[in-house]
Amino acid sequence: MSVILVINSGSSSLKYSLIDIEGENELASGLIERIGQPPGAITHTVRPPLNADAVVTMLDASYSSERQVADHEAAFAVMLEQFAEHGPRLAEHPPAAVGHRVVHGGARFYEPTPITRDVEEQIDELSVLAPLHNPANLAGIRAAKRVFADVPHLAIFDTAFHQTLPPAAYTYAIDAEIAAAHRVRRYGFHGTSHQFVSESAAAFLGRDPAGLRQIVFHLGNGASVTAIDGGRSVETSMGLTPLEGLVMGTRSGDIDPAALVHLSRRAGCSIDDLDALLNTRSGLKGLAGRSDMRDILAGVDAGDDAATLAFDVYIHRLRAYAGAYIAQLGGVDVISFTAGVGENAAPVRAAAVATLGFAGVELDAARNIARERGIRRISTDASRVAVLVVPTNEELQIARQTAGML
Incomplete structure (x- = not known):
């Protein structure tokens, strides 16, 4: 089984999903909210396996609790506890890679990108364009890399799907030198969703x-x-x-x-x-x-x-x-x-x-x-x-x- 762990790290939240990519089945998902605020709210949901005919045989099992979660590193420890206590056990479903949602990739990132130290620095530099999002995304990346040190980590950028915009669509009509110096242009967001929906719509219509x-x-x-x-x-x-x-x-x-x-x-x-x-x-x-x-x-x-x-x-x-x-x-x-x-x-x-x-x-x-x-x-x-x-x-x-x- 090829399993991918998906991480969406917000300023005060950590959303995660464990997905069997071969069958495109979500094995479990969770949300840790109010990180750094008392009390933290924790939800972990386990999805039942499909039978041979791709039919769900049981209802989802959801578990909720509250406790203080100090920071994103503590949130990852809570996530691991949820998998250990409620399943599925990560030892039996080890992630082959971790995919991270990153909101702003500027004009630099147009495809899924392995996260190196240089990429982390560039995500940090782009925080000036997404001060509420990129720093939180980066905190999640760094915490995840400490926990899952032996697997690849890739950044999936919300802006990437819109890198195909033509210049006429992404250019603002302001002084060109100022725009270039401060990277002022249209980037677009929700790209991951727009791509998924457009591909799904085409498949649905054949x-x-x-x-x-x-x-x-x-x-x-x-x-x-x-x-x-x-x-x-x-x-x-x-x-x-x-x-x-x-x-x-x-x-x-x-x-x-x-x-x-x-x-x-x-x-x-x-x-x-x-x-x-x-x-x-x-x-x-x-x-x-x-x-x-x-x-x-x-x-x-x-x-x-x-x-x-x-x-x-x-x-x-x-x-x-x-x-x-x-x-x-x-x-x-x-x-x-x-x-x-x-x-x-x-x-x-x-x-x-x-x-x-x-x-x-x-x-x-x-x-x-x-x-x-x-x-x-x-x-x-x-x-x-x-x-x-x-x-x-x-x-x-x-x-x-x-x-x-x-």
């Missing part, structure tokens, strides 16, 4: 990705949309940072840069004030006081004016990007929705594509509201554009790419 024009909406608390032509990212909504683009849970998305100058001059906002405003007090939360789309939809149903406006602004931005990307692609063959909102909020999907009949989109209302698991089609059989719901699986995509580079 089509070669090379012959498809796709738009993927990754809609979670963070949200982005990508135009994919022939399996290659050609346009994406997030930019230098994950702030640009769509309206998100707490992030503004697109805004006139002069609005920030205005707030600095007239409201006395500092750089840190503006950073906090745009990243933590904007988006759905800024408009309606709630960042969760489920709360927004409940507010809409109750006639809450603020929630209704927040929903309308959110949908307006989705439609604007859909129309722009259809124009950039010269038409579209597949539109996919993924992540927490994209997979579960039927009203969002319906509203987002309601004006796309001109492009050949015809939604099936019954399919859209049906609560089913797995990838599914929600457009009518007559629709010229396939509209899909595709559950994302970034951990599996990271495991695939890690195994592919061994």
Whole structure:
């Protein structure tokens, strides 16, 4: 059995998944939260094995507990304890490699990369572009390399899938020398998810990705949309940072840069004030006081004016990007929705594509509201554009790419 351990290390969390890559079966997964904060929350889930007919014979077994977890190194010790106590035992399923999610790879990293000391230094240097993410990713890498010292460690970058963006798409129209000196350009994020979803959509339809024009909406608390032509990212909504683009849970998305100058001059906002405003007090939360789309939809149903406006602004931005990307692609063959909102909020999907009949989109209302698991089609059989719901699986995509580079 070829087993890959996938690590997603956040500033105060450690998410892990143990995957049998040959059968693409997740053996176990876990999440350690509130690292460095009392008390830490620990969840470990063991997946039952499949029988010969690939049928699950038992329910998942999940174990939860709380305790203080001082740092990422302590979190890895907790993870090992969870495997030893609840299974599967790592001695029986030793990882052949460890794949690490790294948010920002800049323009340097465009494929799964073995993590050397030089690569660690470059990830650290790129922290200036992702100060909330790269330092935490690096802490997880260093802790994991101490625990699993004898296996390869590979970095899978969220920005890598978007390295195929053409210059016209990634270049900002500012002074070229300043942009080059400070690496100011569009990088894009959620690339691992966009790649997984676009490949899964093509496989579901029995089509070669090379012959498809796709738009993927990754809609979670963070949200982005990508135009994919022939399996290659050609346009994406997030930019230098994950702030640009769509309206998100707490992030503004697109805004006139002069609005920030205005707030600095007239409201006395500092750089840190503006950073906090745009990243933590904007988006759905800024408009309606709630960042969760489920709360927004409940507010809409109750006639809450603020929630209704927040929903309308959110949908307006989705439609604007859909129309722009259809124009950039010269038409579209597949539109996919993924992540927490994209997979579960039927009203969002319906509203987002309601004006796309001109492009050949015809939604099936019954399919859209049906609560089913797995990838599914929600457009009518007559629709010229396939509209899909595709559950994302970034951990599996990271495991695939890690195994592919061994």
